[in-house]
Each structure stands twice: as C-alpha cells, then as structure tokens.
C-alpha cells in the first residue's frame with residue numbers, strides 16, 4: 001500500500017492501515033510541512049457549520065464524537081501528548097449586528113442536534129471573564145473542542161512508524177511508478193498535480209504566549225467583530241492561537257500579510273483586550289486544500305487509487321472519520337464513503 005502525503009490525513013490513514021497488518025509506505029519530501037502545521041486545531045462540528053455545506057455535518061459530527069477516544073489511543077500508541085482540550089467554544093458578537101449574524105447562523109447550528117446554548121452578554125462574560133464588556137452574547141457549544149495539530153502530527157508520525165509504516169522522504173510525480181496494489185492520495189494542496197480539482201485557500205494564523213501569571217481564555221473564543229470573524233484557541237502549553245484570514249492568492253505567502261496581522265490583532269484585542277499584553281511569537285501562512293464545492297474528496301478515483309484530500313477548513317477535525325473510512329476502502333474491509341464526497345463528482349457533471 002502506498003500513501004502519498006504525510007500530512008495529518010495521510011499519516012492517520014497509514015497508522016490505521018499498518019495496524020491492520022498491511023505493508024505501508026508513505027511518500028512525502030517534507031512530512032508535516034503542509035496545512036497540518038498551520039491549523040488552529042478546532043474540532044468544531046457546530047461552529048464551523050456553513051449554509052450550503054450541510055452535506056458535511058454528519059461526517060463532522062461523527063469525527064467530533066470519535067476525537068476523545070482517538071486522542072487517547074494515539075497518545076498510548078505514540079507516547080506523545082496531542083493537546084486535546086476538553087474546553088467549550090464560546091461564539092460571541094461584539095456589537096448588535098454581530099450578535100444578529102450569530103442568531104442567523106444558530107438555526108443551522110441547531111439543525112446539527114448537538115448541544116448549542118444561547119447566551120446573553122453577561123452570561124458569556126461569566127463563562128469567559130476576559131471577554132470585552134461590549135460583548136453582546138451569542139452561543140455556548142460545549143462539544144466544539146480543540147487539539148494541538150503540530151502535536152497530533154508528531155504523534156501520528158511516531159504511531160505510524162511504530163505500527164510498521166515506512167516513511168520515504170520522496171516527492172511523487174508519477175503514480176504509475178509506485179510499486180503498490182493500492183495508492184491513497186493524501187496530498188492536500190499538491191493534489192491538482194494528480195488531476196484532482198483542488199485549489200489553495202490561504203490563511204494567516206498568529207501564535208502568542210502569555211507571560212507568567214497572565215490570565216488566558218479558558219474557552220475557545222470565536223467572535224464576530226464588526227462583521228469580521230476571528231477565533232482564539234488556548235493550548236495547555238500556554239500558547240494562544242489567533243486566526244484566521246481567508247483569501248485566494250495562489251501559493252503566495254507574502255502579499256498582504258502585514259494587513260492580515262493587523263486585522264487579526266485588532267479584532268481579537270477588541271474581543272479580549274488582555275491579548276494586547278501577550279508576546280507575539282509566530283506568524284504563519286498556510287493553504288487549505290479546497291474543492292470547488294468546499295467538500296472533501298474521499299473515495300475511489302480508479303481501481304487502484306483512493307483520494308483523501310480537499311479537507312479545506314476541517315482537516316484536523318476530520319482526521320478520525322477520514323482515516324476510518326479510507327483505511328476500510330483501502331483494505332477492502334468496507335466500500336462505503338459519503339457520496340457527497342465522491343472525488344469523481346465534478347467529472348460526472350461535465
């Protein structure tokens with residue numbers, strides 16, 4: 001079995017297949033250099049829901065429910081912590097119009113049948129005292145948790161290798177040259193080379209750190225600030241991640257990053273003024289692998305090749321569900337995959 005791409009998706013599949021006892025070789029010239037090292041790590045089955053992407057909701061819910069057990073198992077298998085944080089997500093609006101936007105989306109959130117609790121401004125600040133006094137309230141989502149994607153990637157690499165997967169730091173140009181019965185394409189934004197309709201959607205993320213004794217948000221805080229979305233994710237390590245911008249400039253990592261840093265700091269500090277006191281450690285620009293309809297490409301491409309790509313904003317959240325589905329397909333233990341994610345769906349409509 002060959003897996004092309006050692007991001008979090010490719011490695012999670014490799015780990016799972018290697019545990020079935022199959023021989024697995026993973027190809028990647030730079031494992032962990034893709035979107036998996038940029039992501040904030042929100043496992044947000046509710047607060048990532050978007051109108052028009054409803055087909056994603058059951059898979060997001062399945063994966064979110066699998067995450068606590070998956071994290072435990074991965075930590076045991078690898079000996080690494082993965083930074084799973086069982087803290088809720090608080091989505092709030094700074095002004096009345098921001099709160100109205102959350103109320104509009106709450107109809108979609110409630111359709112997920114997950115725990116979504118409306119909150120006023122005062123109740124929000126009681127849960128997260130660092131919120132600005134201007135906060136107008138929003139919703140509390142107890143089961144939208146978070147992990148540390150860099151820690152997850154390191155753990156997956158260790159677990160996959162311990163299970164017997166071999167990692168070859170090689171770029172793959174020609175799938176025909178690979179000596180394998182089955183090939184899994186987990187190439188993220190590199191997938192277009194293999195004929196899959198994936199484009200990069202750029203995002204900038206900031207990493208900050210609070211000083212000793214400085215208060216940090218306990219919840220994952222997401223907000224709308226004068227119409228602009230922003231999120232703040234706290235890690236147990238003391239790292240604070242602020243994200244994320246979203247634009248399309250091909251693979252350019254430089255144009256407009258000054259404005260991105262300015263915007264993310266301005267919006268997050270309006271929401272949580274204490275952030276101005278933290279140390280800014282890192283600015284990272286990454287690319288979300290995205291299909292024309294924003295849904296993943298998961299399933300057979302031909303008799304030999306299976307796609308596991310196009311995870312867009314959700315590739316960390318969707319690790320457990322994708323790995324289970326693709327490992328079953330690759331080993332012949334199952335032939336099911338969500339039809340909305342069929343990698344051939346765009347070809348059929350041509």
Ligand SMILES: Cc1cc2nc3c(=O)[nH]c(=O)nc-3n(C[C@H](O)[C@H](O)[C@H](O)COP(=O)(O)OP(=O)(O)OC[C@H]3O[C@@H](n4cnc5c(N)ncnc54)[C@H](O)[C@@H]3O)c2cc1C
Nearest residue numbers: 005007009034035036041042172188190203314315316317
């Ligand atoms: C700013 C930002 C914030 C995000 N926040 C979140 C979040 O909070 N929650 C969430 O769930 N998701 C989030 N995401 C999305 C998530 O990061 C991605 O969906 C996920 O990392 C995709 O994982 P992957 O393994 O498919 O791709 P990648 O991590 O990009 O890995 C692909 C790998 O394939 C390799 N590769 C490519 N082409 C070839 C080739 N020809 N031969 C060999 N190897 C090849 C690359 O070197 C790379 O290592 C975010 C993304 C960004 C950019």
